[in-house]
Amino acid sequence: MTATPTVREAPWRSRNGLDLPDRVPRADREEWRARGLCPDADLFTLFRRHALAAPDREALVDERGTLSYRELYAEVLRVAGLFAEAGLGARDVVALRLPNGRLAAAAELAVYALGAVALPYPLGGGVRDTRSLLARSRAGGAVLSEPADLEAAAGLPYLRAVFTTAPGATGGVRRIGTAGPATAFRPADPPAEATAPARLLVSSGSETEPKMVAYAHQAMAGGRAAYLRALTGPPAGPPRLLVLVPLASSYGSLGVPVGLAALGATLIVRERFDAADALRAVVRHRPTHLFGVPTMLRRMADLPRLPGEDTSSLRAVVSSGAALPASTALACRERFGVPVVTVYGSSDGVNCHTTAPAGDLAGTPDPAVAAFRIVRPDGSPAAVGEPGEIQARGPMSPLCYVAAPELDARYRTAGGWVRSGDLGALDAAGRLRVLGRLKSVVLRGGHTISPAEVEQELGADPRIAEAVCVPVPDEEFGERLCACVRPVPGAPAPDLAAVTAALAARGLERRKFPEYLLLLDRLPLRPTGKVCRRTATAWAVAALGGGTAPGATVRVNRGAGDFTHTG
Template structure:
């Protein structure tokens, strides 16, 4: 009697008892491997190959200067040696809470060198996040840079090793700024299988605790890297290029993608150039990543930009628009990654003397919907259209960098090398072309599972491996995705449902509004009313509610969806990831409006300090 093949691989199990099952059907993964969409290599091995091939190439550029691949490789082995000295190894989860910089990159790559699983998460979430994430992941080690976090770890008895970046370590806390007693880590062979878990992405999402999603080495170096590779085919610069417009230094090796596959993602047509001459080799990308490397969006930095692509990672310890603009001019990135708020603040700054941003091949926006006014401001400032990325830590991605006609007001055409998308009706049947439904995704970027949350796996994964996004969308006749909002992020006014995302999209076309977010405010009569929180364009007069609703009417928005309050802010409240914090905006709106403010009011908040 023959045994039927199993649908999934056996779960990965940590030394502390955490199980990470692979929710991707084995047949799907085998098909992606056969098409070359999932490389058969782990992230450390890929990084090591780049370091040995081009040790002099810039790996990380931060406020301290440039660190070459050879120097970063030595730093990775030093940190890995400290981890191994503390008893950490392949069956451990190691949490990392560090600011952007060379140490954050080295620490994450050191985790991969051990064959362990990295759990980076951004600064600023408070001790509650630390306790929640480390407890649910049953982390065996942690690198923490905030004293409050260090004190909290005493509550976690299975946490065997805690490191700090400062020289004054508390009792029982190890220093990360020293040499290991037994010398640097000595790698011998691949530390992990390509299908093993590599990194856990953290997302606040809509849950009461941060969600954790486990990704394999394949998903990072394959599907997630494919969308970054596709940015090389982003729309061309609109203005003239200057002689300084070169992302490669003389003698730099050609960027041809990871050893597992070509630079152009499989599944895309090859568009011939104007001549039969072969295209010159593309130099490794220089990625200026403004978001935290520890965020879901920021995961394109270390595992993709460094390990998979062999590029240069340009980072800042914290976001400041003027500093980011100077970094763009000084370090000449080929790609700039940020959330819309960051990009808009950069575009609104006065031009620097002799400012030259012609090195940019793409400005990339993700993490929130891109307002039309922000896209226009960035196009005018940087000379390249903004590539928008619709995606989430759950394994969803669609971008407007694919070859072909511009996507216009859509989120782009799904890339089969990253994730195929489908639209599903509430009863689970496929939606027709143009018919709204839930967006679902599956492809080489699909993660293994949610961490320590079988309820989330049951809620957000179908039996055949599709990720349920909870987003409402439609695919048009050309296969392009239109994102229509969150299925659950709605305002209910007197029984009528309003999508804040729809209103925000139209507010983004107002020439006097730089940023806008719509939030519900409590109302005794209707339950909720809609308040638009806006930041005016610098130098422009603050709009009044009547002006805003007139603009929305001219855009064709239904009157019942108009905001009934307008809160004018000088600065949007932000989360640690750089996204607008809707919860804080709603709280500020409720506080500013009070219980006696009649509908139809325009209110000015006190200036932020």
Template structure:
């Protein structure tokens, strides 16, 4: 947490922010709250490039980014950042432009994001990968004026985007594409309003098109940075190994937080291969590993080899989806380090177990006021007392300004006082710890009985023979839906039957019989999304097809 100080300027912008292409972003949090967070020291009241430049002056030789090409120190990275910013300027881009960044994990992606901040523009990073539908949707709705792209398929979409003024790429120039490697006069950055938008976080969520939430410089360098600070109470800078895409919501703790806000070292790799990750751990000695549970489980299960060394590693950090107890136990056994579970989302909620640990009854930890406050509300918007289940709502220094190009989402997911409605069910206990109970909308309806798949996933995750488990609905002509447990077992054990699983859930975990899975699908590997999370949509298709085929036989 930062120390309290008097802000040097008003923490509230004079009005809504409008891009050069006419896109308006409004701050839905009352200005008085923003000012109070600055006064309390929860937000630095400085823009991201200014914070980065201060680290360049203080420790120019510290490693800023490490990838498979080697390392870049802060001074070298800053020279490259200002050169890229100059190229963006030469391409006709300026402050108050929205610039998309779609690059694989590596130094170029970090430098491009920081260059957008140096220009005073707003970064719209999103994960690299196959497909062009999200590119068209995001750039069209955000009215992005520029884009830094790696995929030729994406670059070819420019004629379909009338607001797009400049497409940029690393490498040699080509018709219609500005090369970021060409000669340019480095940009001399100027300060930017800390309450102006800095980055747009993208999440597919359950919407038909990706959601876009706009975060200010203060929200990123304040609330989101405070979340990382709480993970590292020890001396010395953080050295964070990020095993998620920089363009994802979870990956937002990379360029703008680890490097610009905290002055740490960001370690990246463009592979999810466990052997590669263990080599990275031994060679570069990160203090923290950030990953989704599936990847952490693979690391824990990877056979040990001579020379492995996790010296300097403080903790493993898991987010994006629930952390099964068996996965946490396997990681503690393999790494001999704490495992921290994070409850967070693109929409602006965060709570983690860095202080409480993963012991019985700790839930997802206690909310940190330097990050975000949390309330639990009933269906009529009234705050519920401890122990009562309702919708989890959040507001604090990391709360985004609002959703981009979607006033309907603003009305549906933000209260008049600026609180974010997460769509998650949960409760706060008497000690102020948050307990997550699943999504409001993700309910399986079995013959009129509402079943929470999140609860089943959590309970199945305690079975010692289960490595990963996800319960999904399968259509049924009689009951509407039935529950299918999709299970990947711990290697080497006897194959579980449906009777084994239901007996465990009923006899050992105390679940009501009506909630028990009726179908079982064994998998040797879980399907993943581009961000490394388990793909529920693919699992639902697999389970439906599997059981339909078996029924036809």
């Protein structure tokens, strides 16, 4: 495969002047297309084919009921007609901040019907995300469900049309509704080139502002669809996907552009995550695959069984978004009786999975999704088994970062490889092992500690349901490591001595042991369902109070705001 730094002659440009160049060499894109790894069709065209071929197939299930492909297609055209009446069209960027449900799916597909670019982003991130994302993407339109977001969007440059689901919209804001008479709209055929941008994936990452990554139709319907096909296995009919994460998240992109448009699957969603509700959805709606982050899956597995509970429709439980603790994988296998698949990946075009979660094993990279290489600090290839930075490139690779050339310079090589920022190794069998973050470390008295490594070992402790390790400031050593854990329900909570004894038995070096243990009734979550490390750190600092001696176990009841010190 060529590694020349040649990119597309001219970047794609939006109606409002946003340039999105392709950072992958053109020769590589052409090779993937020639091998059939990147379809020559846009996402709306693919969705329309499914709607015409199987109009009565269930397309989407939410709290309001079920929509067939025929019904969803009609709703997509209705919403696209509203967008077009408001002056939106091809090459616009349209932001979408909506709860999971039929409108979120129809609105995203309607953007593709226009030949426009979708910018979905999850609820719960605050109005700063709205100001930042809409301004930097030069969005021409937005669909916003929260009044605070409508206020934040007022007066933003480039924004020509704003829609809301709230009644009584004023100030030029249009109401989009969730039903209504069809508006005459005839999509172009095709509405966009397969190589054009389709969706901007949003990831908070480690940047001060959320970063956006531009994906072409081909990357969504090619590499990302190949990943989902590999997960769902040989088809016994279209899969039924229960997606618990926000559809607007990077992980949630497997729902609308991939599950519905590319695969013709049935998409089952809930407006917000509740473990008991999610379990009832498994029983009632009979998904073949369950997608969630480890915290969600663990909370479902810990629930008492429902009367007559039948989860036999499931073929696999899929975990992504964070490292999967061994105890959570075991709890899910015991509860659901199916393989647990763990996915290593990111919004930057990195993806690998395994159906046998074990320690640091991420699986065998699939070149139809993304090829991997391990690179030394000097840029030379690492030997087999030698640790180095994980880099990826393939049919799933995005075009570029949005309005952030500094991120392209930092995270993309001249040959189009994505620098993951993760430490890993490829063994003799070609399997990828993830060894932690290159920069997410705790510095204790000159020693470097990887929180991910300690969390992996804590995840094997049968007394611990969830764990996250965070740094707390220390006058003597600069930082010390605090383990924030949620004990398994009904099991005696361990103290720090018991936890470190278990870590010692597993062979972890003593200098990496946590020096504080924070026992929590719940871990703080981000809108995507991942553990919020920033909040966990704030809780740890508040609980320890700056004067707690190392070796303490602190129990925290977040509901009451109480801190109880022991040890």
